[in-house]
Amino acid sequence: MYAAIAAARNDASALLLDKSLVGRGGxxxxxxxxxxxxxxxxxxxxxxxxxxxxxxxxxxxxxEGLARLLCENGPARIFEMDGWxxxxxxxADDRIRQVKAPGHGRARCCYVDFLNTGPGVAGTLRRQVxxxxxxxxxxxxxxxxxxVHDGRAVGAVGLDVVSGNVVTFAAKAVVLAAGGLTKIxxxxxxSTNMGGEAYALALWAGAELIDMExxxxxxxxxxxxxxxxxxxxxxDPFRYKLGGRLLNGDFEEFMxxxxxxDSGTYTTVRDQASYAILKxxxxxxxxxxxxxxxxxxxxxxxxxxxxxxxxxxxxxHNGIDLxxxxxxxxxTAHYHMGGIRVNGRxxxxxxxxxGAGEAVGGANGANRLSGNAITExxxxxxxxxxxxxxxxxxxxxxxxxxxxxxAVERLNGxxxxxxxxxxxxxxxxxxxxxxxxxxxxxFRTADQLGRALDGIRExxxxxxxxxxxxxxxxxIQDRLELRAMLTTAESVVRAALGxxxxxxxxxRLDFPESDERLVGNQVIEMRDGELTARWPAxxxx
Amino acid sequence: xxxxxxxxxxxxxxxxxxxGRAADEGRYDVYRVxxxxxxxxxxxxxxxxxxxxxxxxxxxxxxxxxxxxTCMALVDGQVAYMCTARLTPAGGKVxxxxxxxxxxxxVTDTVPDDEKLDPSGRRE
Numbered sequence: 037m038y039a040a041i042a043a044a045r046n047d048a049s050a051l052l053l054d055k056s057l058v059g060r061g062g063x064x065x066x067x068x069x070x071x072x073x074x075x076x077x078x079x080x081x082x083x084x085x086x087x088x089x090x091x092x093x094x095x096x097x098x099x100e101g102l103a104r105l106l107c108e109n110g111p112a113r114i115f116e117m118d119g120w121x122x123x124x125x126x127x128a129d130d131r132i133r134q135v136k137a138p139g140h141g142r143a144r145c146c147y148v149d150f151l152n153t154g155p156g157v158a159g160t161l162r163r164q165v166x167x168x169x170x171x172x173x174x175x176x177x178x179x180x181x182x183x184v185h186d187g188r189a190v191g192a193v194g195l196d197v198v199s200g201n202v203v204t205f206a207a208k209a210v211v212l213a214a215g216g217l218t219k220i221x222x223x224x225x226x227s228t229n230m231g232g233e234a235y236a237l238a239l240w241a242g243a244e245l246i247d248m249e250x251x252x253x254x255x256x257x258x259x260x261x262x263x264x265x266x267x268x269x270x271x272d273p274f275r276y277k278l279g280g281r282l283l284n285g286d287f288e289e290f291m292x293x294x295x296x297x298d299s300g301t302y303t304t305v306r307d308q309a310s311y312a313i314l315k316x317x318x319x320x321x322x323x324x325x326x327x328x329x330x331x332x333x334x335x336x337x338x339x340x341x342x343x344x345x346x347x348x349x350x351x352x353h354n355g356i357d358l359x360x361x362x363x364x365x366x367x368t369a370h371y372h373m374g375g376i377r378v379n380g381r382x383x384x385x386x387x388x389x390x391g392a393g394e395a396v397g398g399a400n401g402a403n404r405l406s407g408n409a410i411t412e413x414x415x416x417x418x419x420x421x422x423x424x425x426x427x428x429x430x431x432x433x434x435x436x437x438x439x440x441x442x443a444v445e446r447l448n449g450x451x452x453x454x455x456x457x458x459x460x461x462x463x464x465x466x467x468x469x470x471x472x473x474x475x476x477x478x479f480r481t482a483d484q485l486g487r488a489l490d491g492i493r494e495x496x497x498x499x500x501x502x503x504x505x506x507x508x509x510x511x512i513q514d515r516l517e518l519r520a521m522l523t524t525a526e527s528v529v530r531a532a533l534g535x536x537x538x539x540x541x542x543x544r545l546d547f548p549e550s551d552e553r554l555v556g557n558q559v560i561e562m563r564d565g566e567l568t569a570r571w572p573a574x575x576x577x
Numbered sequence: 578x579x580x581x582x583x584x585x586x587x588x589x590x591x592x593x594x595x596x597g598r599a600a601d602e603g604r605y606d607v608y609r610v611x612x613x614x615x616x617x618x619x620x621x622x623x624x625x626x627x628x629x630x631x632x633x634x635x636x637x638x639x640x641x642x643x644x645x646x647t648c649m650a651l652v653d654g655q656v657a658y659m660c661t662a663r664l665t666p667a668g669g670k671v672x673x674x675x676x677x678x679x680x681x682x683x684v685t686d687t688v689p690d691d692e693k694l695d696p697s698g699r700r701e
Contacts, residue, residue, distance in 0.1 A: 056645070057687075174694050228637060261614065462627055508684045514631070
């Protein structure tokens with residue numbers, strides 16, 4: 037949405053396509069946490085300090101240009117959104133409130149109360165986008181291919197989900213801002229449209245991906261009792277403010293067994309916490325749903341209410357009383373550091389094709405700081421829209437129907453087929469999620485990754501049930517999404533196999549140490565339909 | 578969270594779901610789904626799609642976070658978000674929104690008019 041706004045104010049017209057409803061899908065809407073930007077309202081801060089913290093978390097792998105762009109332009113985006121009516125939480129002095137999230141050296145994370153940051157940001161952008169005549173919004177379009185002609189992106193082919201018709205779109209430039217890939221994992225904190233389609237679309241169009249091995253897992257996502265109306269990663273702010281003890285299924289503390297310490301504080305880093313939880317479950321000491329307990333029973337009710345007010349009522353509505361019962365938590369796929377390879381103007385190696393938001397790789401290196409995801413959505417979106425508008429000003433459309441023929445035929449083929457004997461695509465998606473969860477999670481070995489490749493191949497070759505098309509045919513949508521999910525999953529596994537070391541969010545149990553020779557970013561590309569991983573000159577082996 | 582593994586309690590519940598492509602040509606399909614305390618109507622429908630009939634059309638985005646606000650339907654006769662409406666062991670009934678044009682099954686036309694594709698399909 038920010039890209040469309042920036043394109044419109046740089047004299048371009050923009051077509052904003054969304055697989056769900058515009059501004060209601062993706063990761064932003066579900067994010068209840070914070071937006072990091074060095075605006076210095078809470079305490080003195082500077083974007084260079086934010087950059088230092090971002091680079092430190094990225095474990096030598098950040099693209100410094102992109103990280104700098106994120107940190108330097110974050111404040112301008114926060115203030116611009118403020119002018120558009122984003123309700124950033126404010127103190128009595130009318131200054132924007134900021135909190136200090138783990139890994140940040142200053143209190144620089146802005147938020148919308150109470151745990152309403154993502155919906156607040158998405159709502160503000162939706163309203164702003166709707167006021168701009170040059171922006172045309174179309175909901176329920178599932179883009180299946182970027183159209184490339186003479187090496188240049190000239191439009192897209194997609195499915196109009198509501199009618200079931202194939203549609204084509206001519207464009208002088210295309211910005212891919214379709215988010216991350218966490219839906220390829222069984223346990224995830226994703227919206228339904230986070231199947232990694234942006235990465236697959238980029239690869240198929242000839243663009244490159246980087247850092248695909250770096251998937252961020254969040255250690256203590258909510259598992260049980262059933263909780264609705266909340267982001268599953270909501271326990272993080274509870275822990276910074278209140279502590280909270282992690283206990284195994286036998287109600288014993290366990291973090292010390294894995295070199296950490298817990299005892300009600302919140303000091304264990306995420307990777308270590310995830311590892312400890314998975315190991316306890318593996319040893320048969322998990323909670324009933326396959327996680328561990330997070331216990332706040334030692335925190336008085338008044339303290340809970342003082343910190344989280346209405347959220348405590350929402351929990352009560354879910355039958356959860358933190359003073360009486362611990363909740364079950366477990367690691368979940370949460371964010372993807374890697375993504376489409378772009379330069380500082382958000383350009384991919386395919387002229388006319390841009391990336392933005394979580395779909396872009398590089399800014400966060402091997403691990404992302406809490407709060408940087410929405411910042412990059414805002415900053416990179418603005419940059420991509422502005423740069424794309426400038427690049428195409430005065431140029432003619434490059435669209436030809438012939439260039440779109442292959443993609444249109446492929447989509448028509450998928451829509452026209454009927455085979456009731458196969459397996460429904462959503463069932464195959466679940467199999468893929470299990471394969472990736474069991475073999476390509478945060479802790480991997482070469483053997484597991486090999487099994488993941490086998491599993492991906494089997495799912496790709498499995499007969500898919502296809503039913504006659506028509507309006508709102510989820511079987512077809514799932515099938516198109518599965519195709520993208522398989523490409524994206526394979527790129528994660530190939531990159532993870534290629535990095536024989538442990539660094540940040542990528543932990544190889546068969547290579548537990550970091551290897552200085554591997555300070556570099558692996559690039560994934562598609563050649564003749566095959567994915568390959570390569571190291572840049574001077575890195576790798 | 579999607580696709581999580583729930584311990585089987587063995588308790589089943591029933592959900593009656595309106596199916597059809599035109600408002601006056603519908604039927605109710607009844608599905609038996611494993612019951613877990615606190616489960617939402619949407620949980621049950623996602624389970625049905627994954628285990629019984631993947632062709633069931635239902636609109637949802639954020640999966641039980643009640644953030645996207647796109648999963649509205651009639652639950653036991655009341656307009657509700659399916660992600661926050663709870664199912665009980667006594668079962669429940671789900672129907673499409675009555676005042677919106679029907680698209681398919683539980684999906685109605687809730688897309689704002691200015692977010693629709695031009696019927697001619699052609700745009701600059």
